[in-house]
Amino acid sequence: MIFTEKQTSESRILNSHSILFAFFLLIILSPVEGFGQTVTISGKVTNAQTEEPLIGATVLVKGSRQGTITDFDGTYKISISSKDQVELLFSYIGMKTKAIAVGNQTVVNASLEQDEEMLEEVIVVGYGNEKTKESIVGSVSKVEAEDLRMEITTQSADQLLEGVVAGVQVQKESGDIGAPVSIKIRGQGSLSAVTNSDIVASSEPLYILDGVPMYDIYEPSSANQFGDSKISVLSMINPDDIESITVLKDATAAAIYGSNASNGVVLITTKKGRKGKMKVDFSQTVSISNAINQVEMLSTDQYVELFIDTYTNSGYTEARAYEELYRLGYNPDKYVDTNWRDILLQQAVSTQTNLSLSGGVENINYRISTTYGDYETITQGNLAQRFTTRMSLNIKPSEKSFVDFNMGFSYQNKEVVPYSAYPFFPFLSPYNEDGSFNNSAPFDRQLNPVAGLHQNSQWNKNYLTNGSLKVGYNIIDGLTVSNMLGMDVYHKQSYTFASKENGKGYSRGGYITDYRENNVKWINVSQLSYDKKFADKHIISSSIGFQIENRELSGLRAQESNLATEKVTIPGLGPNENTSVSGTQHSEGSISTFGRLDYTYDSRYNFAVSVRQDASSMFGGDYSADIFTSFGASWVISNEAFMANSPFSLLKLRGSYGKTGNSRIGSYASQGLYSYNSSGYNGSIGLTPSTSPNPDLGWENRYKSNLAVDMGFKKFNVTVEYYHDYIRDAISSMAAIPEAGFSSVSVNTADMINQGVELTLGANHIEIADGFHWNSNFNIATNKNEITKLANSKDYFTESTYYANGLFVGKDVSSFLGSVYHGVNPQTGAPQWILADGSISEDGKTANDIENRQVIGKSNPDAYGGWMNTFFYKNFQLGVKLTYEIGGELILPYEYVYDNSDGKQINVRNQSVNQLDRWQEPGDITNVPKPTLSTYNSKYSTRFMYDRTHIKLHSISLGYNFPSKICSKIGMSALKLTGEVVNLGYWYKEKSEEGRNGLKEYRYAFPEARSFTFGLKASF
Structure with missing residues (x-):
């Protein structure tokens, strides 16, 4: 029989359509x-x-x-x-x-008429301080909600910036719901971890939501305490609630945030209410997704052919080779050809409903929003529900006072069926003949994923509360005192149940894992600001402030195996010897003082200075406090008298220099820690050293230089920036001498440089024909990273063949080690390797020895960016977005390397269709060696390295705004329908061969999806 299975989503599609139908019916029947x-x-x-x-x-x-x-x-x-x-x-x-x-x-x-007071766009640059675009000195990019929501399919706030801002690189770890999205601003600002146990500082920017710093899942104290999956907290913010995102890139813009602004700052501002009658906004979207760029594996016939070929090449007779095949479960009398990929994948349907109320009465403006989303991924059993609500109140009790209150709550329930890249044998059926799940050999050791869908359970529940209360009073004209109290609370529960009925829990008699993590942060900022204009030419804007911040993180994990029952799956029901409990607790705090002074003369010359001192519990001794400063200036040439008749609407030169820091290394990285365990004297509970102390551990510092020119014309604008960032005293783990009693210690180990050029080109309201307009934004950024110094003047890498990363002086921080592949000997079919001395060898183990491994590539691209276009014609709006990367390499994860094992893994797993191109007889020219059971396959080599250069057609969207006449007849102020396609396709420099797997198939372990989304938005 040919076995395939797909789960349909017809009922979910019908439910989604019924929501839209009910809404239209409500409109039609409304008086x-x-x-x-x-x-x-x-x-x-x-x-x-x-x-x-x-x-x-x-x-x-x-x-x-x-x-x-x-x-x-x-x-x-x-x-x-x-x-x-x-x-x-x-x-x-x-x-x-x-x-x-x-x-x-x-x-x-x-x-x-123009309103001179509102003419200049206002940009928030730090702690609520506002600047006009003309007076800004630093490198600041603000993206409004209209541009951020170019794609309606985006479910996570951290994906909104992809390709939008020059110098901002967005990297998805996975296509899974809520999976972390890494954002790098002007390159990687901290070191890469060489091994899984290394402690390095977070390379993520500082995220601030309405003035409150958010939880960083990449900080060592924050994430993965017990190997649990990471969930992006930004995925719990509804993109529809975001008014704008402002990216602070250089020192003048970011240094006011000091201790954690080294990698840039991302300010997220949510929508507020406006004076007037209550406005009701409603929107509904339905998305249908299908997998693209899927990895192709061998069919049963192809697998059997390769299996027999491998064993006979290894000295087995054909009869004996078939005996080995039968042991794996192959039965020629009952032909089965299971396409496991088609069983695990599905057509996914996701829906999201948004509702908001906003307005203003007398001295109070308000906005309340709520969202419910029901999301599926393209893998069966992997889905999530998200509920968010957010409230904003802006109150003016008097002409001199104000109260701003923002509060949001989010809940996400995510059911997880981890997508397995493990390719199961195609000749095995997921079911026995009686319809029960096939859990016989080899599924008694490996998980039958179909059985896992029904017999096991795994889910994450996440709760996020973020809010602030800010009060202020205008003491005298221009002088305002304010205080903000903010909180960021994140709770996570991860649960796993593995039944003893299948391979995942069989060897442990079934087991349960229940992990709970709490992160509670509060922040208080007291600030005195003075803003004044003198004699129509002098503008002073200044502030001083005091900030105190505290964070408590705790985690508790309970495990139980040899379950007494599987009817009640909670830990604690069985004997105590089957239950284990472990916990962790972290506490950290900081005290900061800051000040800034901005001065503008005659709308032509702008100067900015900031100073901040941070004292953090992260570091000890004389290194707990540091000072961060910045200064910058700009000259608005277009406002000079001699430029009166120039074509420029804006011509500005600006430059800045300053120092920022990074303390996100984990709560106790500088302190010696002990662990409780049962390995103490005579079997009693005791304390043993677990982490080496380093009282000399200090801040990672980043010295930022920025030079830029801004040019504006009637309908065009151009910005060119050059940046040079010197990262000093970057933190990593280094091997300790055996006498120390520890294997590694955290030290300030390296210096490195990030430098590059950014270009942004914009065009607004370009009239192509009567009623046909075009807006466009193109950006490109280059980045060159180089490690200039390492501790003890030694490169840092490991001899283990399980790690490819390394740190090397003169190389990029994302470099990786590997063997240099020379191809297949056409006479013998043996793989060949180029050793460090330039000689060629057929000994794969020798090629993979540490002395022969070489730096073969890096993951960071040389350049990246995006191109966004919006076309307007009458009531229609068409959006097209492209993103791209130039340079950088991808080296395959070892799972995919084993899929191309040249016979080594043939009796363990199915193989890639690429193995069909194997060498079979003298004279064959191929890249795939002769398959044998003894072939040594180097895990990291140029054979499995690809150039990531590509252009991605990210999305195309089409919207239609109903005429006002129709809207007014049905009691609406606006009505819009939208259709969108996301992930249309790629152009890769390194193409996949027809019918074979290449970069586009191997790039993501979790398959990519192409989504078709239909949306309706109505305002009343």
């Missing part, structure tokens, strides 16, 4: 006021200075909720019940609101 006598008013809204049409200007009937927006040539239509005493309010960002009485007119045009 609509004013249908008796209606008059249609039309007109055009323009810029009074340029006479250009204003796209997306708001037109409201004064005193009602009825309104519309202008289309792509600035025109509008709105239906009103009567023209008597009716006024229309016209508004646009950066323009003064204008009221016009309708009277007997049917055509009402509006020409809006």
Whole structure:
């Protein structure tokens, strides 16, 4: 029989469609006021200075909720019940609101004047301090919600920046729901771990949500305490709640955050309410996803052929080779060809519903939102539910005081069936003839994944609460005192149950693991700010502040094996000898003082200085405190008198230099720790040293230099930046002498450099034809990393063949070691290797000896970026987004290497279809050696290394805004339908051969998905 199985999602599709149908039905049946006598008013809204049409200007009937927006040539239509005493309010960002009485007119045009107070875009650069784009000195990139939400499919906030900001690299670890997404700003700022036990500082930026620093899963104290999976806390923020994301890259922008700003800062600002009647926003999306770029394995016939070939090449007779095949479960009388990949994968359906209420009454602005998402992945049994809610209150009790309150809660329940790259034998069926699960050999040692879906259980529950309360008072004109109290609380529970009925729990009589982790952080910031303009030419903006921060992290893990029953699967029911409990606890704190001074003269010359001192419990002795400073200046040349007739709307030169730090190395990396265990004297509980102390361990410091030019024209803008970051005293684990009693110690071990150039090109409202406009943003960033110094002047690597990473002076921090493959000897079929001395050898073990391993590549790309395009035509909007990488290599994980084992693993696992190209007779020209049981396959070699250079067609989206006339008839202010495709395809420099696996198949262990999303958004 040919065995394949796929789980359908028809019921989920029907449920999703029923939600949309019910919503449309509600709209149709809703009573609509004013249908008796209606008059249609039309007109055009323009810029009074340029006479250009204003796209997306708001037109409201004064005193009602009825309104519309202008289309792509600035025109509008709105239906009103009567023209008597009716006024229309016209508004646009950066323009003064204008009221016009309708009277007997049917055509009402509006020409809006610029509002000088709102003309400049305001950007938050640190601790709530705001700057205009013209006066900014540092490297700051702000992305508004409209650009962030170019793709409606994005479920996680940490994926919003992919390809959007120059110098920001987004790397997905997996396509799984909630899986961490690593973000690097201007290269990797900390060392790579050489072994799994190494302690290195986090290379992630500092994430701040509405003023509160967020939990960093990459910090050693935060993540993976007991080998449990990491969940990105940013995946628990609803992207629809985000107003903007601001990236601080250089020292002048980031140094005010001091101790953890070394790798840049990402400021996430959520949406707030605005004065006016309550606005209701509702949206619904449905996504359908399918796997792409799937790894192809051998069919039963192909596997049998390769198996017999391997054994006969190894000296077995054909009869004896078949005997070995029968032992694995192959039965020629009962032909089975199981496609395990098709069994494990599915068509996934995900839905998300958003609802928000916002508005303002008197001195209070408010916004409340809630979201529920039901998500599937393309692997069966792997799904999640997420609920988020967020509230914002902005209160002005008096003209001189304010109160800002933000609070959000998120819950995520994730059912996990880890996708196994382990390829099972194709001749085995997941079921026995009686329909029961096949748990016989070899499934008594390996997990039958179909049995695991039904007999085992694994899930994660995650809770996130993040909020702040800020109060302020204006003492005198320009002088404001404020205090913010914030909290970030994260709780995680990971649970695993493995039944004794299948291979996962068989050898342990079934087992349960229950792990719980709590992270509680609070922060208090007291600040005094002074902002004043003197004599129309001098502007001073300054602040001083005091910050105290504390964090408590604890974890508890209970395990039980040889379960007394599998009907109640909680730990603690069996005998005590089958139960073990382990725990961990961390505590850390810091005290900081900071100050900044910004000065602007005549809108031409800008200067910025900041100073911050941090004292952290991470470090001991004389190294607990450090000072971080920055200074910068800019010259707005376009505001000079001699530039009055120039084509530039903005021409600015700017430069900065400063020092930032990184303390995210784990709570007790500098201290000697002890562990409780039963290996003490005479079997009693005792304390034994577990971590080597280093009182001289100090901060990682990053000295940042930045030079830039900003050029703006009527519809175009260009920014070019050069950066040079010197990372000093980077932290890693180093081998300790045996007499120390420890295998390693954390030290300030290395210096390295990141440098590169960033280019951003923007075009806004380019008119291609009448009513047809185009917005475009292209960015590219280069990065060159080099380790310039290592402790003891020695490279750091391990002789173990299980690790490819290493740290080498003069090389990139992401470099890896491996053997240099020379191909297959066409006469013998043996693999050949180039040794360190340049000679060629057929001895794979010799080639993999440490003295012959060489630096063969690096994972960091040479350049990367993105290109976003939005096209507008009447009520339609088309978005196209591309991302790309140039340079950098991918070396296969060892699981995929074993799939290409050249016979070595043939009796353990299925093999890649690439093995069909094996050498079979003298004269064959191939890259795949003659398969034998004794072939030595180097795990890390140039044979399994690929150039990652690629261009990705990230997404295409099409939206349609319903005309205002239709919206007003059904009681809405706006209605939009959207369709989108994500992950359309790749162009790889290194292509896969037809019918074979290559980079696009091997790039991700968890298969990629292509998603089709349909969305509806309505405003009332």
